Amino acid sequence: MKIFTAQQIREADAYTIQHLPISSLDLMERAAGACTSWICKHFMPNTSVYIYCGMGNNGGDGLAITRLLRNRGYNAHAYVLHHSEKASADHAANREALLQKYPEALHDLPNTTSIQEPPANVLIVDAILGTGLSRPADGWIAGIIHQLQALYAAHTIIAIDLPSGMQADSSSLNTPVVKAHHTLSFEFYKLAFLFPENAGISGEVHILPIGLHPDYIEQTPTPFHISEESLIRTIYKPRSPFAHKGTYGHALLVAGSEGKMGAAILSAKSCLRAGVGLLSCHVPKCGYTIIQIAVPPAMCIVDEQYDHSSGFQTDPSKYKVIGIGPGIGTAAGTAWALERLLEQYRQPMVLDADALNIIAATPGLIDKVPKGSLLTPHPKEFERLFGKTANNREQLQVLSHNAVEKGLCILLKGRYTAMAFPDGSIYFNTTGNPGMATGGSGDVLTGILTSLLSQGYNSKDAMLMGVYIHGLAGDYAAETLSQEALTPEDIIDYLGKSFLRLRA
Numbered sequence: 001m002k003i004f005t006a007q008q009i010r011e012a013d014a015y016t017i018q019h020l021p022i023s024s025l026d027l028m029e030r031a032a033g034a035c036t037s038w039i040c041k042h043f044m045p046n047t048s049v050y051i052y053c054g055m056g057n058n059g060g061d062g063l064a065i066t067r068l069l070r071n072r073g074y075n076a077h078a079y080v081l082h083h084s085e086k087a088s089a090d091h092a093a094n095r096e097a098l099l100q101k102y103p104e105a106l107h108d109l110p111n112t113t114s115i116q117e118p119p120a121n122v123l124i125v126d127a128i129l130g131t132g133l134s135r136p137a138d139g140w141i142a143g144i145i146h147q148l149q150a151l152y153a154a155h156t157i158i159a160i161d162l163p164s165g166m167q168a169d170s171s172s173l174n175t176p177v178v179k180a181h182h183t184l185s186f187e188f189y190k191l192a193f194l195f196p197e198n199a200g201i202s203g204e205v206h207i208l209p210i211g212l213h214p215d216y217i218e219q220t221p222t223p224f225h226i227s228e229e230s231l232i233r234t235i236y237k238p239r240s241p242f243a244h245k246g247t248y249g250h251a252l253l254v255a256g257s258e259g260k261m262g263a264a265i266l267s268a269k270s271c272l273r274a275g276v277g278l279l280s281c282h283v284p285k286c287g288y289t290i291i292q293i294a295v296p297p298a299m300c301i302v303d304e305q306y307d308h309s310s311g312f313q314t315d316p317s318k319y320k321v322i323g324i325g326p327g328i329g330t331a332a333g334t335a336w337a338l339e340r341l342l343e344q345y346r347q348p349m350v351l352d353a354d355a356l357n358i359i360a361a362t363p364g365l366i367d368k369v370p371k372g373s374l375l376t377p378h379p380k381e382f383e384r385l386f387g388k389t390a391n392n393r394e395q396l397q398v399l400s401h402n403a404v405e406k407g408l409c410i411l412l413k414g415r416y417t418a419m420a421f422p423d424g425s426i427y428f429n430t431t432g433n434p435g436m437a438t439g440g441s442g443d444v445l446t447g448i449l450t451s452l453l454s455q456g457y458n459s460k461d462a463m464l465m466g467v468y469i470h471g472l473a474g475d476y477a478a479e480t481l482s483q484e485a486l487t488p489e490d491i492i493d494y495l496g497k498s499f500l501r502l503r504a
């Protein structure tokens with residue numbers, strides 16, 4: 001699914017009106033109808049609903065929703081905040097329609113600096129500002145937003161299209177934004193919904209289709225996408241009936257150190273579960289017995305040291321792929337070994353955890369990483385690699401810039417893991433859950449990604465599919481076990497169910 005900017009959404013709107021037999025007012029009626037149906041499905045007809053409306057089309061939606069809710073027996077009231085002198089044409093038309101049919105439902109708040117607290121149990125709908133926000137909310141409208149924020153604890157708040165004050169495509173950090181329990185958004189995710197800094201502001205996001213023209217959607221380029229199951233299904237390649245273990249590559253995992261052999265076990269097990277042909281693990285001498293017993297299908301190369309500082313004696317180019325980082329530590333010897341490896345190995349590899357920390361601490365080392373490699377930092381590792389950023393929008397720019405400039409596939413872990421590719425595209429993953437916020441989940445991802453590269457998936461496909469099935473396995477595990485009880489081993493155990501879903 002594509003993610004469009006506010007400007008592109010306006011264009012989609014205009015294109016639809018121009019190419020389909022539908023007027024702008026009818027499109028608003030459709031949008032309001034979709035919101036009304038959603039509200040009616042989730043709230044009883046005796047519910048009182050206060051709908052705060054702005055002067056643009058977002059407010060127009062609010063006025064139409066008021067009328068449509070009244071048609072269905074709800075005690076709906078529209079409160080119009082006159083933050084701008086002129087109403088949009090569709091706002092004015094819907095004001096007239098409401099006045100004609102339900103004059104008692106329309107309340108003007110022309111110069112209001114405060115709103116009265118609604119009685120208990122009143123459902124609040126925020127239709128003040130949508131994608132037409134041209135600057136951060138300030139002045140008295142900011143005051144109104146703060147008052148609505150204060151009502152969050154006592155009332156359910158539903159934002160129309162996006163919470164008022166939120167900028168659809170840029171950061172709204174430190175600006176006033178309504179806090180909603182649900183956001184009913186039209187046709188597309190807005191980029192802002194995916195920013196960690198907006199966590200909890202849009203609540204649950206529900207995307208309501210309103211029939212914008214499919215040609216516009218298909219023809220209009222955007223770097224931003226949601227990674228969806230339909231896409232992953234096109235990437236997934238079932239195994240050949242004539243496959244043998246050589247078909248799916250020999251991968252080398254460099255992982256573990258004293259006290260951190262668990263990381264090696266997790267990434268090795270997930271690499272096997274994700275379908276690698278052959279697996280070797282390079283572990284320090286303290287890890288030999290551990291890995292041999294814990295992961296019998298894996299072969300083992302033992303470093304004579306307690307870390308990885310003896311380096312990789314065999315020619316690393318014999319491996320189809322190398323995954324390096326989980327639990328390796330940042331000892332000087334290990335850093336030396338990584339540097340040598342990056343000089344010798346020229347195929348796409350997977351770099352995670354301490355491998356990223358070593359790269360961050362060694363000037364110029366990132367330029368030696370083979371093109372097409374997958375880098376998997378969490379936000380702290382990302383900051384060490386690429387520096388601090390002022391907000392999530394800027395962070396996304398830095399992510400994409402580095403992916404393009406260095407020819408790498410770089411992700412940034414989180415609720416909606418962002419994946420940036422050398423072609424400039426950025427995808428957001430939606431699978432996964434807070435049960436996965438536990439040490440070791442990332443080691444499992446490293447194993448999966450290494451495995452997929454080994455099986456011949458190209459770098460972009462491996463990252464998209466690996467991140468998707470990692471989250472999906474976490475979701476299956478959480479369904480059965482709860483988020484609290486979920487451990488990284490459970491993610492590995494449910495990988496099978498994730499593959500079965502892609503096969504179905």
Ligand SMILES: NC(=O)C1=CN([C@@H]2O[C@H](COP(=O)(O)OP(=O)(O)OC[C@H]3O[C@@H](n4cnc5c(N)ncnc54)[C@H](O)[C@@H]3O)[C@@H](O)[C@H]2O)[C@@H](O)CC1
Binds near residue numbers: 088138
């Ligand atoms: N294609 C779509 O997605 C559709 C969108 N519709 C609605 O249309 C909305 C966009 O409507 P508009 O473009 O009229 O814009 P809005 O209704 O979001 O806001 C525009 C109004 O707010 C004022 N304004 C902007 N920033 C302000 C600020 N910081 N403080 C105070 N006032 C400010 C403007 O002067 C203008 O009066 C969408 O969010 C959605 O709700 C639907 O009606 C129909 C279809």
Ligand SMILES: Nc1ncnc2c1ncn2[C@@H]1O[C@H](COP(=O)(O)OP(=O)(O)O)[C@@H](O)[C@H]1O
Binds near residue numbers: 414435441
């Ligand atoms: N709230 C969440 N929603 C979705 N996925 C999550 C959530 N919390 C963590 N994850 C996923 O779990 C993994 C955690 O990785 P990481 O922080 O590197 O863990 P570790 O280094 O301890 O193995 C990431 O892939 C991340 O996207």
Ligand SMILES: [K+]
Binds near residue numbers: 126127128130161
């Ligand atoms: K809104």
